[in-house]
Amino acid sequence: MLIEEFCRQMPKAELHVHLEGTIEPDMLLRLANRNDIALPWENEQQVREAYHFTCLQDFLTLFYNGCRVLTRADDFYDITLAYLKRAKDDNVIHAEMFLSPQSHLANRVGWNEMLDGTLAAMAAAQHDWGITSGVLLGLQRHRSEQEAIDILREAMPWRDKLLGIGLGGAEQGNPPRKFERVFRKAKSYGFYLTAHAGEEGPAEYVRESIERLGVDRIDHGNACLDDPALVAHLVESGIALTVCPLSNLRLNVESSLKEHSLNKMLKKDLKVTINSDDPAYFNGYINDNLVACQQALSLTEQQCLMLGRNSIEAAFLDTNQKNQYFGVIDKFAAHTAVTP
Ligand SMILES: Nc1ncnc2[nH]cnc12
Ligand SMILES: [Zn+2]
Numbered sequence: 001m002l003i004e005e006f007c008r009q010m011p012k013a014e015l016h017v018h019l020e021g022t023i024e025p026d027m028l029l030r031l032a033n034r035n036d037i038a039l040p041w042e043n044e045q046q047v048r049e050a051y052h053f054t055c056l057q058d059f060l061t062l063f064y065n066g067c068r069v070l071t072r073a074d075d076f077y078d079i080t081l082a083y084l085k086r087a088k089d090d091n092v093i094h095a096e097m098f099l100s101p102q103s104h105l106a107n108r109v110g111w112n113e114m115l116d117g118t119l120a121a122m123a124a125a126q127h128d129w130g131i132t133s134g135v136l137l138g139l140q141r142h143r144s145e146q147e148a149i150d151i152l153r154e155a156m157p158w159r160d161k162l163l164g165i166g167l168g169g170a171e172q173g174n175p176p177r178k179f180e181r182v183f184r185k186a187k188s189y190g191f192y193l194t195a196h197a198g199e200e201g202p203a204e205y206v207r208e209s210i211e212r213l214g215v216d217r218i219d220h221g222n223a224c225l226d227d228p229a230l231v232a233h234l235v236e237s238g239i240a241l242t243v244c245p246l247s248n249l250r251l252n253v254e255s256s257l258k259e260h261s262l263n264k265m266l267k268k269d270l271k272v273t274i275n276s277d278d279p280a281y282f283n284g285y286i287n288d289n290l291v292a293c294q295q296a297l298s299l300t301e302q303q304c305l306m307l308g309r310n311s312i313e314a315a316f317l318d319t320n321q322k323n324q325y326f327g328v329i330d331k332f333a334a335h336t337a338v339t340p
Helices: 003-009 025-035 044-050 056-069 073-089 101-105 111-129 145-154 156-161 176-188 203-211 222-226 228-237 245-250 261-267 286-297 301-313 319-335
Strands: 012-018 092-099 132-140 164-168 192-197 217-220 240-243 272-274
Touching (some): 003 286, 012 073, 012 240, 012 272, 012 286, 025 044, 056 101, 073 092, 092 111, 092 319, 101 111, 101 132, 101 145, 111 132, 145 156, 145 176, 192 203, 203 222, 222 228, 240 261, 245 286, 261 272, 261 286, 272 286, 272 301, 286 301, 301 319
Parallel strands (some): 012 092, 092 132, 132 164, 164 192, 217 240, 240 272
């Protein structure tokens, strides 16, 4: 088969996707209608036309506005199931998804609505399609650390059902060190830790996320390339970067896929994975991202397989589960020939 088809069919994990960023325009309009929420758009085309951004903040304003359509457990169920179905169709075998509690609490939507719906859809997707998944609470960095600590405390009843925490939102001017205490607490609860860093912010924020927050993974991480000692540390420690190429283009973090940091990251042996971030807003799911990079950078079959294996290695799964998934990829590779 052609390498493009090989990328699409390869079993993979998605490790960086925001559930609220998966609400497609038709779903957005349907949920708004169902919950009697006024939106400034009347049809799908108007919604799509609004999805043009010059920077991260531009996008975040629309993202938070879109969160308003989610009010009941059913809404969270529907968006989670729709994403997992779409991911399964891209041959995703495991997904780790951010949920942004502060966005919903600000809209007077409670924890039961958010998590009962989301977790029920995850169980249904595993039962029906065999796809495994986990939820990370995406804390907002423009809000206070005290608020993040409160969020962590409020999430305690669901502790065993959550994978961990992440840090997202407007990066510039909101350094990771602001959240040192909350990350320490989360670690003590046995949570996995990750943070968006080096997307719009500097390499220093990637370094701080590692040294002061103790993260297990970096989301994006593009700016790390500006600091050779940091790159060496990332390579040596095996800390993975969850790179989101089409998101980077849409938010003007990178100017083209041919010039994308991914190329340099691969050359420097950084452990990179390819992800979609907010696929409904950036018009690209994981396979769209993978195929676009393969085409732009002429990635080889071996490089594509490495990206697939990296996604399992960097997942917050136990060793047995990882070995099982490595086996699935190996079997795929052994039975699939790429036409030159
Ligand atoms: N790309 C991104 N960066 C920071 N916060 C986000 N929240 C959702 N998508 C995000
Ligand atoms: Zn993100």
